[in-house]
Amino acid sequence: MPTPSLAALPIRRLTPRDLTACADLSVDRGWSREEHKWRLLLTAGQGYGIDDPGGGLVAACVVTEYGPPGRPDLGAIGMVLVAERHSRQGVGRRLMRHILSMTGTTPLTLYATPYGRPLYEELGFKTTGRSEMVSGPFTPGGPEPRVATRPATAEDLGSLLALDEEVFGSDRTPLITRLPAFSDQLRVAVDDGRIVGYAAAWPNMDTHVVGPLIARDTPTAKALITSLAAHTDRPLRTDIDVRHEELLAWVKAHGLTSVAMNSVMTYGVAELPGDWTRRFAPLTVAAG
Secondary structure (H helix, E strand, O other): OOOOOHHHOOEEEEOHHHHHHHHHHHHHOOOOOOHHHHHHHHHHOEEEEEEOOOOOEEEEEEEEEEOOOOOOOEEEEEEEEEOHHHOOOOHHHHHHHHHHHHHOOOOEEEEEOOOOHHHHHHHOOEEEEEEEEEEEOOOOOOOOOOOEEEEOOHHHHHHHHHHHHHHHOOOOHHHHOOHHHHOOEEEEEEEOOEEEEEEEEEEEOOEEEEEEEEEOOHHHHHHHHHHHHOOOOOOEEEEEEOOOHHHHHHHHHOOOEEEEEEEEEEEOOOOOOOOHHHEEEOOOHHHO
């Protein structure tokens, strides 16, 4: 039987049953397996992929939609991967065009590496910001945080959802309600009994990823990171909006180093909704 051309292979919806194939695809491209993250994305979002007749996946990506059910007001695209043996053959472009067709008029966002940005620009995405990935063992020190933090409780969920929607600019209930099970730590910053920020630390290979990180101001963000670091022996990793220059300088002074820069891109909207001044880091760049 002749091998079908890549253009003839159908694009299908992925499910959690495709977790191993997605993780294998990550490894094929030199990424970590990140099965924990893939599991979240395949349950909270919508995966799309192309099966390889020889086994595994030719390509995959995930779209996480936010807003009213059935009427999303924002979609985040992430984990756009094409197997090395099929790269530079237009597969990624075809998959992205399929996503644009499926999402219709829904505004979209994604974090692009320098390698992927030219394709997204060709498709009409515009760069609206940048983030810097930093990673490393956190070294405590300096003045004690002035903002009180504590572990989040079930009673906090309603307040967390309201704060997250206010800052992010869209309802992310299906994602945020998974945080208690997904993360190893979920902590809130409190001022006079009111929650003014929250952050999670979730396991990713040998690190704890800090995200989301939402805070009233930079001192509150520092207090949340300090409290998360105090309860883990793993190095930290996070992706900080470069406009938060003070926080970036502070984490670097406490042992984290720059790993990569990504472009924040949007499609169908001039800029992301919400309040960027309180949005310090995403849960993961794959989910916006």
